[in-house]
Amino acid sequence: MKKIDAFQLAFLISLFLHFTAFTVYSILNIRKEPDFKDYTLVQLVNTMPKAAITTAVKNETAVSQPKESGNILPDHPEALSENTGSPSAGSDQEYSTYVPFFQVMKLPEFITKVRPAYPPKAKLSQKEAEVLVEVYIDINGKPRKVVVLKSGGQEFDDSTIDAVSKSLFSPAISKEGRAIPVRVRIPFKFELE
Numbered sequence: 671m672k673k674i675d676a677f678q679l680a681f682l683i684s685l686f687l688h689f690t691a692f693t694v695y696s697i698l699n700i701r702k703e704p705d706f707k708d709y710t711l712v713q714l715v716n717t718m719p720k721a722a723i724t725t726a727v728k729n730e731t732a733v734s735q736p737k738e739s740g741n742i743l744p745d746h747p748e749a750l751s752e753n754t755g756s757p758s759a760g761s762d763q764e765y766s767t768y769v770p771f772f773q774v775m776k777l778p779e780f781i782t783k784v785r786p787a788y789p790p791k792a793k794l795s796q797k798e799a800e801v802l803v804e805v806y807i808d809i810n811g812k813p814r815k816v817v818v819l820k821s822g823g824q825e826f827d828d829s830t831i832d833a834v835s836k837s838l839f840s841p842a843i844s845k846e847g848r849a850i851p852v853r854v855r856i857p858f859k860f861e862l863e
Contacts, residue, residue: 765815768806769842771854776843778807778852786833786858789825799826799860803834809849811839822860830858 674682771777792799799822806815816831834856841849 765806765853768851768853769844771842771852774842774850774852775845775847778811778839778842778854780837781811781840782836782838784833784836786826786829786860788860789829792823792825792860793862796862797823797860798862799823801826801830801858801860802855803830803858804853804855805834806851806853807839807842808851809841811841813837813839814851819855822858826860829860833858 786801800820801818801822802820804817804819805813806817808814813835816834818827818831821827822830842852842854844850
């Protein structure tokens with residue numbers, strides 16, 4: 671029989687203890703209700719081939735911004751589609767039926783993903799940013815409202831809002847198996863290559 675040196679023995683003991691601790695922790699937490707306040711970001715999966723990503727859905731979305739408060743930006747009238755007419759189109763009550771992403775059985779996925787354009791001025795000045803948006807997606811998979819939760823700066827926010835408003839999603843599916851309106855959070859990173 672081969673002798674085990676001290677390093678191998680320590681490694682095996684450490685591996686055993688970590689596995690045991692993880693297993694015990696998992697078993698104790700199986701019956702716990704999830705704490706959804708910790709779930710903040712959703713990474714949506716792109717299901718379309720790369721060639722189809724560049725296609726944009728035109729004139730089918732209504733995008734608006736909330737009033738300025740903290741990291742939330744003011745209205746972006748230039749990001750509104752031609753169908754809405756003004757930033758005040760669509761009241762908050764209209765969006766009260768949109769459920770949070772953690773209450774759905776199946777999350778929406780990108781069908782047509784329009785990538786945000788890197789702002790030219792930011793590229794010249796070597797700026798990078800991260801933008802977090804909350805997107806209200808209707809039962810047809812169309813984004814109806816985009817709210818900036820974490821600003822990366824006006825030019826990055828505008829580019830993100832424009833891209834998300836032109837994207838198309840699969841609808842969210844409820845536990846009952848039907849399409850429902852949902853709000854999801856999507857992070858975007860603007861990084862120089």
